[in-house]
Amino acid sequence: MKRLLAVVVMVLLLLSLFVACSSSGDSDVSNEASGGDRSSSSDSNDASSDEIVEINFNHRWPNEPRKSFYDQKIAEYMEANPNVKINVDAVLNDAYKEKIRVLISNENLPDIFTSWSDSFALNLVSSGRIMPLNDILAEDPEWSGNIMESQFAGFTFDDVTYGVPFTIDGKVFFYNKDIFAENNLEAPATYDEFIAVLDALQAAGYENPLVEGLQNTWAISHYMGTIFQRIIDPAVLEVDYQDGYGEFTDPGYLRGLEVFQELATYMGDLSTAITHEDARNMFGNGEIPIVYMQFAEIKLVEDIGGVDFGFFNFPAFADGKGDPNALTGAPEGWMLSKNAPPEAIDFLKFLTSAETAFEFTKVDGQLNAIIGAVTEENTSPARMEAYEIILNASASAPWFDNAVNINVADVFMRGGQSLATGQMTPEEIIKDAQEQAARLSKE
Amino acid sequence: MIKRRSILIPVIFLLPSVVFLLTFVYIPLFQNFYNSFFSFSVFSQTKTFVGMENFRIFFNDRVVPVALLNNFKYAVISVIFQVAFALVLAYILEDKIFRRVAPFFRVVYFMPVMISISVIALLFGFIYNPQMGLLNSFLELVGLGDWGKPWLGNATTAIYAVIAMSQWQSIGFIMMLFIVAIQKIPKDLYEAADIDGAGKIRKFFSVTVPQVKEAIFVNTLITVTGSMLVFNEPYILTNGGPGFSSMTMAVHMYQEGFVKDNMGYASTLAICIFLLSAILAIIQIRLSRTGKDD
Numbered sequence: 001m002k003r004l005l006a007v008v009v010m011v012l013l014l015l016s017l018f019v020a021c022s023s024s025g026d027s028d029v030s031n032e033a034s035g036g037d038r039s040s041s042s043d044s045n046d047a048s049s050d051e052i053v054e055i056n057f058n059h060r061w062p063n064e065p066r067k068s069f070y071d072q073k074i075a076e077y078m079e080a081n082p083n084v085k086i087n088v089d090a091v092l093n094d095a096y097k098e099k100i101r102v103l104i105s106n107e108n109l110p111d112i113f114t115s116w117s118d119s120f121a122l123n124l125v126s127s128g129r130i131m132p133l134n135d136i137l138a139e140d141p142e143w144s145g146n147i148m149e150s151q152f153a154g155f156t157f158d159d160v161t162y163g164v165p166f167t168i169d170g171k172v173f174f175y176n177k178d179i180f181a182e183n184n185l186e187a188p189a190t191y192d193e194f195i196a197v198l199d200a201l202q203a204a205g206y207e208n209p210l211v212e213g214l215q216n217t218w219a220i221s222h223y224m225g226t227i228f229q230r231i232i233d234p235a236v237l238e239v240d241y242q243d244g245y246g247e248f249t250d251p252g253y254l255r256g257l258e259v260f261q262e263l264a265t266y267m268g269d270l271s272t273a274i275t276h277e278d279a280r281n282m283f284g285n286g287e288i289p290i291v292y293m294q295f296a297e298i299k300l301v302e303d304i305g306g307v308d309f310g311f312f313n314f315p316a317f318a319d320g321k322g323d324p325n326a327l328t329g330a331p332e333g334w335m336l337s338k339n340a341p342p343e344a345i346d347f348l349k350f351l352t353s354a355e356t357a358f359e360f361t362k363v364d365g366q367l368n369a370i371i372g373a374v375t376e377e378n379t380s381p382a383r384m385e386a387y388e389i390i391l392n393a394s395a396s397a398p399w400f401d402n403a404v405n406i407n408v409a410d411v412f413m414r415g416g417q418s419l420a421t422g423q424m425t426p427e428e429i430i431k432d433a434q435e436q437a438a439r440l441s442k443e
Numbered sequence: 444m445i446k447r448r449s450i451l452i453p454v455i456f457l458l459p460s461v462v463f464l465l466t467f468v469y470i471p472l473f474q475n476f477y478n479s480f481f482s483f484s485v486f487s488q489t490k491t492f493v494g495m496e497n498f499r500i501f502f503n504d505r506v507v508p509v510a511l512l513n514n515f516k517y518a519v520i521s522v523i524f525q526v527a528f529a530l531v532l533a534y535i536l537e538d539k540i541f542r543r544v545a546p547f548f549r550v551v552y553f554m555p556v557m558i559s560i561s562v563i564a565l566l567f568g569f570i571y572n573p574q575m576g577l578l579n580s581f582l583e584l585v586g587l588g589d590w591g592k593p594w595l596g597n598a599t600t601a602i603y604a605v606i607a608m609s610q611w612q613s614i615g616f617i618m619m620l621f622i623v624a625i626q627k628i629p630k631d632l633y634e635a636a637d638i639d640g641a642g643k644i645r646k647f648f649s650v651t652v653p654q655v656k657e658a659i660f661v662n663t664l665i666t667v668t669g670s671m672l673v674f675n676e677p678y679i680l681t682n683g684g685p686g687f688s689s690m691t692m693a694v695h696m697y698q699e700g701f702v703k704d705n706m707g708y709a710s711t712l713a714i715c716i717f718l719l720s721a722i723l724a725i726i727q728i729r730l731s732r733t734g735k736d737d
Contacts, residue, residue, distance in 0.1 A: 215682075420685065
């Protein structure tokens with residue numbers, strides 16, 4: 001009986017294997033056949049269209065709605081170009097940073113992939129494995145002219161452009177309008193007003209009026225970046241942020257850390273145990289009045305529903321030397337590997353075309369650098385307001401973790417956690433940062 | 444002729460494993476040792492010779508003592524729970540009274556071993572969640588709400604929360620190894636002990652423990668060297684935070700290498716981890732004098 005059962009199971013397994021093999025074989029054949037047909041009918045590029053070109057495509061959104069959006073775009077592109085096969089791989093944020101770092105250390109860099117701007121991009125470029133795009137951009141002005149000129153800066157090093165910006169962003173405080181109205185509060189313009197608002201909210205029963213997911217160290221870096229930009233003389237920052245030249249001796253850094261420490265007291269114990277996503281969800285559910293968020297998150301908050309929210313930029317410091325109206329936020333875009341086939345360039349143009357971008361705004365909600373892709377027609381009033389803020393910002397400041405060397409950034413990011421848990425003092429963190437900077441300048 | 448063949452055949456049989464060991468263990472080990480004297484980045488192919496600089500950084504690195512202490516805590520707690528407690532568990536499950544239900548409990552205890560560590564870490568992330576976590580809700584339910592904490596966000600509790608998860612996961616594995624060892628003990632030893640009027644506890648200390656001495660040694664070795672290398676649990680649950688309060692040596696090495704791009708220093712850390720676990724293994728082998736019994 002047992003033996004019979006075993007035989008039946010084996011036969012079933014073998015059969016299913018056989019069926020699977022043969023069906024996949026079939027689809028291969030039909031694919032090739034259709035590719036062949038097309039080449040003979042269109043009579044162009046006989047040689048190349050006969051063979052399938054594979055493009056490796058990496059992005060960092062395994063989460064919805066963007067994953068489905070790109071999956072759909074890939075399918076559309078492959079349908080229009082049967083000779084191209086796109087292999088996609090998606091890994092989230094921090095893991096993506098690490099993955100790209102590992103991939104770039106050998107020849108396995110994907111043909112087309114997403115990248116942050118500034119120092120993250122510069123690091124990739126320094127490997128010598130990224131394709132310069134100046135000629136490609138110049139050759140097709142119809143496509144490249146449609147991309148906001150200002151957003152290329154973070155991808156351009158020594159006048160060579162290595163990336164095409166796509167999404168644009170800005171970081172501001174989101175506040176719950178209803179809670180503010182109930183307590184007769186107004187969006188603060190200065191840091192002192194901000195502290196007064198936080199105190200008032202605490203008095204009104206909101207134990208943690210400002211919450212952040214400090215488990216995500218990048219969220220800390222966003223705070224630090226903006227605080228330093230507001231407080232410290234831009235000329236000092238420019239020197240300190242340059243890899244290998246930084247000293248971090250300006251007293252403004254200490255003041256900045258003290259500001260963060262003060263803000264962390266309003267965030268409570270809870271903050272070091274949650275992620276930024278948790279903080280956003282708490283805001284979306286009306287549990288907390290204020291969270292420091294990116295415009296990219298507007299749709300996510302809207303989707304939770306039920307909260308009427310507004311924005312205010314990081315308040316100005318009375319003694320601040322930086323531009324109080326600058327907006328922290330940098331574009332993300334696409335890069336090509338040096339060895340990418342011409343089809344990957346074509347796919348890049350497809351991804352950053354006006355049509356794709358228009359649909360992207362509608363489906364995903366994030367604002368982007370393609371001119372005419374964000375209109376009242378395909379976005380919400382809140383996002384339209386955000387778009388105006390980005391376009392009208394007096395200056396834009398890059399994300400701190402992309403602006404400075406990661407060794408220094410890490411001192412401040414982990415230091416932020418230690419400040420919140422009371423494990424370190426601002427002075428100790430500054431000392432660590434100066435040591436790291438000194439080590440980097442020696443190299 | 445015959446003599447030559449007889450040497451050749453064992454060599455041929457050994458060759459594949461030697462080649463694999465060389466390419467995947469020994470050559471990388473030496474390469475790593477070599478790398479630890481250089482400063483280099485994954486982004487470029489050039490290496491700069493820095494001599495003992497990386498070792499100087501190692502001794503001045505404020506993360507290292509914290510990480511070592513955490514590894515030490517990991518080792519001590521793991522030996523207590525995974526070796527001592529697992530042995531007790533195995534003994535209980537092998538007892539006559541539990542004979543009927545033992546297979547069921549064996550599966551129950553072994554189940555966590557078969558679940559991927561990422562899944563377990565996600566699960567414990569929910570358990571430790573400060574707002575809706577099971578642990579805090581449970582404490583509240585039994586009237587100990589004051590004990591509730593943001594377990595992973597508190598610098599003192601974070602490492603213990605991580606260690607606790609490991610114990611939950613690994614105890615079943617060590618228990619299984621002990622069960623096998625206990626089953627090998629000749630039954631007449633227990634019968635003799637019964638005739639002498641020994642109770643269950645006496646039999647445990649006088650028969651079981653001496654008989655599974657070898658297994659105790661192997662399991663201690665596995666847990667202690669394993670706790671020097673622990674990476675997944677802290678990496679997924681806390682990423683070494685808050686600050687670097689739950690950092691372990693392996694997470695620190697990974698952070699230095701792949702996050703901060705100091706490949707040379709990461710190699711130095713790797714060498715130190717290797718030396719530490721090798722020393723620990725040698726001490727244990729010396730102490731238990733294994734292999735010299737027969």
